[in-house]
Amino acid sequence: MIFDIDKQTIRDLEIFPQKKDDRSVYSIYNRASTIGGQQALWDIFTSPVADLNLLLNRKKETNFFVENNCNLDLNSRQIDFIEHYLNSRRFPLRDNIIDATVNGLSNKLKPDGDYYIISEGIFYIIQLIIDFKLFIKEASTYQIPDTLKEDFDRFNKLVDFKTLQKILNDPPSKTKDLSYSQINNLDHFFRVSDKDTVRLWLNTIYKIDVLMTLSKMIKNDGYTLPEYDSGPEPIFDVTDSFHPALDNPIPNSFSFEHDSSLCFVTGPNMSGKSTFLKTMGLLIYLSHLGLPVPAKKLRTSIFDGIFTTINLADNLNLGYSHFYSEVKRVKDIALKINSKKNIVVIFDELFRGTNVKDAFDASLMIISALSKIRDNFFFISTHILEVAEELDKNNSITYRCFESELIDSQPVYDFKIKPGISKERIGMLIIKNEHITDILDEIVAKQKGQSL
Numbered sequence: 001m002i003f004d005i006d007k008q009t010i011r012d013l014e015i016f017p018q019k020k021d022d023r024s025v026y027s028i029y030n031r032a033s034t035i036g037g038q039q040a041l042w043d044i045f046t047s048p049v050a051d052l053n054l055l056l057n058r059k060k061e062t063n064f065f066v067e068n069n070c071n072l073d074l075n076s077r078q079i080d081f082i083e084h085y086l087n088s089r090r091f092p093l094r095d096n097i098i099d100a101t102v103n104g105l106s107n108k109l110k111p112d113g114d115y116y117i118i119s120e121g122i123f124y125i126i127q128l129i130i131d132f133k134l135f136i137k138e139a140s141t142y143q144i145p146d147t148l149k150e151d152f153d154r155f156n157k158l159v160d161f162k163t164l165q166k167i168l169n170d171p172p173s174k175t176k177d178l179s180y181s182q183i184n185n186l187d188h189f190f191r192v193s194d195k196d197t198v199r200l201w202l203n204t205i206y207k208i209d210v211l212m213t214l215s216k217m218i219k220n221d222g223y224t225l226p227e228y229d230s231g232p233e234p235i236f237d238v239t240d241s242f243h244p245a246l247d248n249p250i251p252n253s254f255s256f257e258h259d260s261s262l263c264f265v266t267g268p269n270m271s272g273k274s275t276f277l278k279t280m281g282l283l284i285y286l287s288h289l290g291l292p293v294p295a296k297k298l299r300t301s302i303f304d305g306i307f308t309t310i311n312l313a314d315n316l317n318l319g320y321s322h323f324y325s326e327v328k329r330v331k332d333i334a335l336k337i338n339s340k341k342n343i344v345v346i347f348d349e350l351f352r353g354t355n356v357k358d359a360f361d362a363s364l365m366i367i368s369a370l371s372k373i374r375d376n377f378f379f380i381s382t383h384i385l386e387v388a389e390e391l392d393k394n395n396s397i398t399y400r401c402f403e404s405e406l407i408d409s410q411p412v413y414d415f416k417i418k419p420g421i422s423k424e425r426i427g428m429l430i431i432k433n434e435h436i437t438d439i440l441d442e443i444v445a446k447q448k449g450q451s452l
Helices: 007-012 025-029 035-045 052-067 076-086 097-109 113-139 146-159 162-169 180-193 195-221 273-287 322-338 356-370 385-391 427-433 436-451
Strands: 227-229 236-241 252-255 262-266 297-301 305-309 343-347 377-381 397-401 404-407 410-413
Touching: 007 273, 007 305, 025 035, 025 195, 035 076, 035 195, 052 146, 052 195, 052 227, 076 113, 076 195, 097 113, 097 180, 113 146, 113 162, 113 180, 113 195, 146 162, 146 195, 162 180, 180 195, 236 273, 252 273, 262 273, 262 356, 262 385, 273 297, 273 305, 273 343, 273 377, 305 322, 322 343, 356 377, 356 385
Parallel strands: 227 297, 262 377, 262 397, 305 343, 343 377
Antiparallel strands: 236 252, 236 297, 404 410
16 A cells, blocks of 8 residues: 655655755665665655555564674675676577577687676676575575565576576686586576566565665664554654754654644754654654664554645745645645545644734644544644643643753753743844844944945
């Protein structure tokens, strides 16, 4: 089942780079050693699912490399050359002794670049097959997940072919050890008769490349595999989560309380509200990829999708103001919920595009309505503390806040989320500390002096 997400949410959570040098969540996870492994990870990242079985299987596969000392050494140059060979435009060599002799002698008299790529590619494939056989032998000493075992069984069928049995019984130590007939025979095998089976095996190698990379993130970087809950009530419970793009992140924990489906976040600017909301969104997204998440522990239900409004732009092409874009966004999400979707929604600074009075009334109305909806989870922040104070009587809302401490008239943030509603109003203090009015007064004074 497809997990529902849109372009706005992908941009908000910075999952993929928007520009060439952008640091995205994908780039943080993208540590595979082969080009094929990087593509395999991209395919995972672009295909979130709401399929519990698929997610559990991916989790088991990753956990296999976390728990067991089992490793496949991958030579990226070797594998890239194999791909270059398999994708060669040179017509496959004919599998007969006459053509093999003609091709081999012709290359000996006048070296042919294509023939070199074919023979070298074949040699590299044989070496990789031998390495993979040793890897499977080592892996078989452990309890292998069923889905990985299926991949290994396909490979074993590949090497059972007589064509490969002959060469594997007496493998070449260098490319020149291959005879003319072996080169033609194996080229036809790899690029014609059994090319699909070879491709499936290479895809398994790229899959293992990704799994080994993910296991290292768990072992070395504090990531964890999510726990999935299939109970009747939605659950989201995270311990010591952090945003993966931060160099020295402050971990935060959060859990929806009983009978609450809405988390209302308050706090001064720069205190960590937006980072917290992005982190919660990433935990939901990454868990629906079946990947390790940046947290000590995560227990979550399977949701149908996630939608965020964190950095919503004006839609000038349609003539929409920022406020109307916000209204349209809220309506679209309401329609998603009404279509019986079980989703997670994140609104950062709801209705910031209008005047304070309308923003207060609209926020109060929407949040009050959302707090009554079950089977969906909502994270909403606001800079209008009066809304929070008005909603304080609503027991179906979980209240969390970020705070600061004034030291020498400077706000200092600990970036730790706490229960309750923030009472801090330090916007004017920040403005005064930047001496903006002094600069403006100086401009006015200069203008007065020039007019005299």
